[in-house]
Amino acid sequence: xxxxxxxxxxxxxxxxxxxxxxxxxxxxxxxxxxxxxxxxxxxxxxxxxxxxxxxxxxxxxxxxxxxxxxxxxxxxxxxxxxxxxxxxxxxxxxxxxxxxxxxxxxxxxxxxxxxxxxxxxxxxxxxxxxxxxxxxxxxxxxxxxxxxxxxxxxxxxxxxxxxxxxxxx
Amino acid sequence: xxxxxxxxxxxxxxxxxxxxxxxxxxxxxxxxxxxxxxxxxxxxxxxxxxxxxxxxxxxxxxxxxxxxxxxxxxxxxxxxxxxxxxxxxxxxxxxxxxxxxxxxxxxxxxxxxxxxxxxxxxxxxxxxxxxxxxxxxxxxxxxxxxxxxxxxxxxxxxxxxxxxxxxxxxxxxxxxxxxxxxxxxxxxxxxxxxx
Numbered sequence: 001x002x003x004x005x006x007x008x009x010x011x012x013x014x015x016x017x018x019x020x021x022x023x024x025x026x027x028x029x030x031x032x033x034x035x036x037x038x039x040x041x042x043x044x045x046x047x048x049x050x051x052x053x054x055x056x057x058x059x060x061x062x063x064x065x066x067x068x069x070x071x072x073x074x075x076x077x078x079x080x081x082x083x084x085x086x087x088x089x090x091x092x093x094x095x096x097x098x099x100x101x102x103x104x105x106x107x108x109x110x111x112x113x114x115x116x117x118x119x120x121x122x123x124x125x126x127x128x129x130x131x132x133x134x135x136x137x138x139x140x141x142x143x144x145x146x147x148x149x150x151x152x153x154x155x156x157x158x159x160x161x162x163x164x165x166x167x168x169x
Numbered sequence: 170x171x172x173x174x175x176x177x178x179x180x181x182x183x184x185x186x187x188x189x190x191x192x193x194x195x196x197x198x199x200x201x202x203x204x205x206x207x208x209x210x211x212x213x214x215x216x217x218x219x220x221x222x223x224x225x226x227x228x229x230x231x232x233x234x235x236x237x238x239x240x241x242x243x244x245x246x247x248x249x250x251x252x253x254x255x256x257x258x259x260x261x262x263x264x265x266x267x268x269x270x271x272x273x274x275x276x277x278x279x280x281x282x283x284x285x286x287x288x289x290x291x292x293x294x295x296x297x298x299x300x301x302x303x304x305x306x307x308x309x310x311x312x313x314x315x316x317x318x319x320x321x322x323x324x325x326x327x328x329x330x331x332x333x334x335x336x337x338x339x340x341x342x343x344x345x346x347x348x349x350x351x352x353x354x355x356x357x358x359x360x361x362x363x364x
Contacts, residue, residue, distance in 0.1 A: 018259045020342040027211040091216070093250050100212040112251035 002039075003078070006032040007130055030089060030096045033082035034104065040078045063085060067139070077129040083126055088118035194225035194237065198227035198316070201354035204242060208327070209344040217260070226319065226355045228281075228310065233289055238278035238319075238353070244268045264334045271298045276351075278306070287311060291321065297330045306351075319353040 009029050016022040086107060089096050091108035097103045108114055143151035153159050199222055207216045224240035244266040251254045261268040278293035289308045301354050308321035326345045327333050333343055 018255050020336055020339055023210050023342055027213070092252060095213050097212045110250055115252050 002032055002036050003129070003133060005135075006036065007126065010126065027100065028095075030085065031099055033085045034096060034098050034127060037082040037086075040075070044075065070135060070139075073086060073137060074129075074132050077125055081122065081125050081129050084118055084122040088115060088122045091118050121147035170202065194227045194239075195355045195357075197222075197224050197226060197240075198354045198356055201316075202352055204349070204351045206247070206347050206349050208347045210342060213342075215249065217247050217249040217256075219243065219246050220248050224276075224353070226317070226353060228317065228319070228355075230310075231339065233281040233283050236278060236281040236289070236291065238276075238291075238293070240276040240351070240353070242274040244272060244274055264289070265332055266339050267298060274298075286305060295325065295330075296330060300330050315357050317355045317357060319355070320351070322348055322350045324348050355362055 006029055009025060010031070013022060013025040013029060016025065086096060086104070090106035090108045091111050091114035095103050095106055140152045140155065143149050145152070202222060204219045204222050206219075207214055209215070211322040219242050220239060221243035224238065226244050227235070227237040228237065245261055245268040247257060247260050247266065249260075260266055263270075274295065274297040276293065276295050278291045280353050281289040284290055284307075287309050289310060291306045291308050293304055293306065295304050302325075304323050304325065306321045306323040306364050311318045311320075325347050327343075328338065328340070328345050332347075337343060
């Protein structure tokens, strides 16, 4: 939800005319990015602590390797997209102040060329991440409605597994 | 304010500069001097510089009470760095500096009080966007190779000068407090330079 929100806001805000709203929205977008980055660190920490809990590897599918690869990419991009945004903001000369309270150190000094570079990197990585998020969404739905396994049920609290088909095959 | 009032205000500013300075005034070196304004937007500090400034300084360490300075600031030269052109254009608009009606600001100092060592408290006036307000600046004076350097800062409130009106008044987006920092480099020779 945060990633989708930041994606839509990110596309909308750059077209806004210069206004107080634009400044607010830019800050909210950056705060969201930092939040995603922080949550990712927690998530990776939990996964390492849980030693990739065995139930994650449980359903053996032919597409396991593809799933493993896309998940790795997803995690990588969830780190790189906020990181490139942070670099972009630093190079543009605008420190990110998380929720208007905590300044996050600039990674690079103000530099017009670096700014253009990081903007391009941020845009490109964001497009790849968006494509992967859509893939992730369809894969989850496939697991739920076609494979009828517990993959989506594990991710969504309160969701009941669909009844397996009565006459398989 | 009508246009003729604007012209009178501007003319008065220029007259003020001319009248307050004795003949011994020394011009600042505009290439080595700087004037910046730091403001906060969404609590993010942003610094801009006025690229075109000129002015004169009279200062004698033995008589700080007679110190005089007059600085002329081209408001359209406010620059927030490369890639922030939309910002710079915005600052020239009517809600901000309104540079078509108020192209220049003047900053004058008349008298300073020693605070010990190289530090002084200077009293003066800032004329900006048709309003003139008293201000106090903390200044440090140093003598370097062939020049006098005056560095100082003064906090101002942008709303008191009508900078950022209309939808921009909201101080939670752009804070009211702005810190103006200056560094004036005055080549020795033309003026009374204290040893």
